[in-house]
Amino acid sequence: MSESVSRINIACRVNGAPRRVQAYPMARLLDVLREEMHLTGTKEGCGEGECGACAVLMNGAIVNSCLVPAVEADGMDIRTIEGIARGEQLSAVQEAFLECGGAQCGICTPGMVIASVALLERHPHPSDVEIREGLAGNLCRCTGYQKIFASVVRACEATSDKRPGKQ
Amino acid sequence: MRAYIPAYDLRVPGSLSETLALLSREPGVWQPFAGGTDLMVLLEAGKLSHKRYLSVAKLEDLRGIDVTTADVTLGALTTYSEIQNHRLLQKEFPLLCTAARETGSIATQNRGTLGGNIVNASPAADSPPALLVYDAEIELISARGVRWLPYHGFHTGYKKMQIAPDELLRAVRLPRRVKKWRQYYRKVGTRRAQAISKVCFAGAALVEKGTIRDVRIALGSVAPIVLRAVKTEDALFGKKATPTIIAAARETLAQEIAPIDDIRSTARYRLRVAQNLLEEFLSQLAK
Numbered sequence: 001m002s003e004s005v006s007r008i009n010i011a012c013r014v015n016g017a018p019r020r021v022q023a024y025p026m027a028r029l030l031d032v033l034r035e036e037m038h039l040t041g042t043k044e045g046c047g048e049g050e051c052g053a054c055a056v057l058m059n060g061a062i063v064n065s066c067l068v069p070a071v072e073a074d075g076m077d078i079r080t081i082e083g084i085a086r087g088e089q090l091s092a093v094q095e096a097f098l099e100c101g102g103a104q105c106g107i108c109t110p111g112m113v114i115a116s117v118a119l120l121e122r123h124p125h126p127s128d129v130e131i132r133e134g135l136a137g138n139l140c141r142c143t144g145y146q147k148i149f150a151s152v153v154r155a156c157e158a159t160s161d162k163r164p165g166k167q
Numbered sequence: 168m169r170a171y172i173p174a175y176d177l178r179v180p181g182s183l184s185e186t187l188a189l190l191s192r193e194p195g196v197w198q199p200f201a202g203g204t205d206l207m208v209l210l211e212a213g214k215l216s217h218k219r220y221l222s223v224a225k226l227e228d229l230r231g232i233d234v235t236t237a238d239v240t241l242g243a244l245t246t247y248s249e250i251q252n253h254r255l256l257q258k259e260f261p262l263l264c265t266a267a268r269e270t271g272s273i274a275t276q277n278r279g280t281l282g283g284n285i286v287n288a289s290p291a292a293d294s295p296p297a298l299l300v301y302d303a304e305i306e307l308i309s310a311r312g313v314r315w316l317p318y319h320g321f322h323t324g325y326k327k328m329q330i331a332p333d334e335l336l337r338a339v340r341l342p343r344r345v346k347k348w349r350q351y352y353r354k355v356g357t358r359r360a361q362a363i364s365k366v367c368f369a370g371a372a373l374v375e376k377g378t379i380r381d382v383r384i385a386l387g388s389v390a391p392i393v394l395r396a397v398k399t400e401d402a403l404f405g406k407k408a409t410p411t412i413i414a415a416a417r418e419t420l421a422q423e424i425a426p427i428d429d430i431r432s433t434a435r436y437r438l439r440v441a442q443n444l445l446e447e448f449l450s451q452l453a454k
Contacts, residue, residue, distance in 0.1 A: 024173050024175070026172055026177050028207070028211075047211045048208045048211055049204060049208055049272075049275055050361070052272060052274060055274055062274045064272075064274045064275070066207065066211065067208065072222065072224055133273070133360075136272055137271070137272020
């Protein structure tokens with residue numbers, strides 16, 4: 001068996017709260033979130049950066065957490081799907097997904113919501129092309145995408161006078 | 168099979184000098200790790216054979232886009248997102264911005280770096296054809312000093328390059344000489360978003376009254392390295408893009424590239440598409 005390195009201390013903010021964990025430096029942020037912090041809302045799909053199911057926001061930018069080694073999360077501000085709703089109050093994006101049937105089996109949904117939030121923070125009034133580009137990194141095997149697209153459009157309408165994604 | 172994660176080391180040196188010192192003291196032991204968008208994929212697949220890495224992600228000396236009247240210098244850690252959002256790059260180096268926009272998803276573009284795209288040395292990488300067309304130069308640094316070299320010639324074979332084990336790619340410099348050039352970039356993959364290319368083509372030409380005064384052409388995924396098609400360029404200097412000249416250029420290109428059958432495409436398809444992209448590029452010059 002290969003020799004092992006030691007776990008290292010990682011300090012970051014997750015959904016607004018300071019967190020400290022020990023992890024192997026090359027552990028995937030995805031696994032650190034799910035197994036060390038018990039934030040199991042973030043899903044693993046492909047594990048190779050293609051499907052977007054593990055998407056989280058890192059310092060405000062969308063990243064695939066399966067491709068981020070734990071050590072790179074040190075000092076970062078991370079927002080997962082658990083940080084999108086405020087308590088029991090869903091965000092406009094989540095409400096829109098419910099209303100428009102944007103979720104079926106649910107595996108892609110956390111990543112889709114994160115991608116939609118990231119999109120609406122950059123483009124509060126996205127064009128059709130911008131919506132398609134914003135969601136191009138997230139794969140769904142159930143919906144055929146149309147209802148997800150409609151959910152994003154609905155979220156924009158619902159928040160036309162508010163900033164989407166920020167409750 | 169998944170990798171055994173505790174076997175992998177990823178250290179975070181506090182400064183550039185510390186990084187270079189470590190690379191110099193133990194050459195070949197440590198490899199740089201930037202955005203991780205390629206290495207983490209190999210890790211998960213159990214195919215990442217090297218075990219010890221130095222994270223360079225927080226080294227400020229490898230960041231930033233500096234503009235002078237003569238050139239634009241991009242730190243090796245410049246992400247695809249930073250490239251495509253940069254005003255001057257959009258205006259003067261659109262091929263690089265298009266390449267950045269067509270590399271992976273937004274999540275990948277936020278992490279993947281220009282330097283990583285170069286030293287990962289994939290023949291299917293999207294930004295190198297643009298860099299070749301722009302006559303890019305690259306800066307390599309080590310504890311021994313600094314050296315600049317032309318990017319053309321840096322890759323010497325499949326995954327082989329002119330970089331010593333103690334050297335780090337610090338920056339990429341683009342001369343601002345193509346403002347008046349006609350520019351063309353097209354990547355052909357299985358689907359329009361987030362595909363690895365079957366063929367990637369970048370071209371730029373200085374055209375005066377229909378005559379090609381200068382031209383540069385580069386292709387990805389058609390040879391063991393991203394290729395500058397110099398023989399095809401030579402066949403075009405001083406010519407007008409007539410049907411006869413275009414037909415001849417297609418033949419020259421066929422002699423110059425060496426596409427293969429692999430998981431993404433076939434040699435036959437790649438050859439045909441590479442020739443068609445060349446024709447599309449040259450036909451636009453004639454207009």
